[in-house]
Amino acid sequence: MPLDKVNTEFSKRMRRCSVCWTYTFREVCPRCGSPTTDPHPKPFNPAALTRNVE
Numbered sequence: 001m002p003l004d005k006v007n008t009e010f011s012k013r014m015r016r017c018s019v020c021w022t023y024t025f026r027e028v029c030p031r032c033g034s035p036t037t038d039p040h041p042k043p044f045n046p047a048a049l050t051r052n053v054e
């Protein structure tokens with residue numbers, strides 16, 4: 001598997017602490033204990049496009 005593919009798959013599962021920006025798989029930052037967030041955008045919502053077309 002190409003390295004860039006590996007990195008993409010890896011980053012998909014990563015979460016990021018919103019306070020200290022530590023990357024982790026956990027829902028709570030192992031460094032500061034703050035909740036982590038998924039840095040990737042949510043799936044595209046086709047309903048938004050429908051409004052724009054009208």
Ligand SMILES: [Zn+2]
Nearest residue numbers: 017020029032
């Ligand atoms: Zn943190």
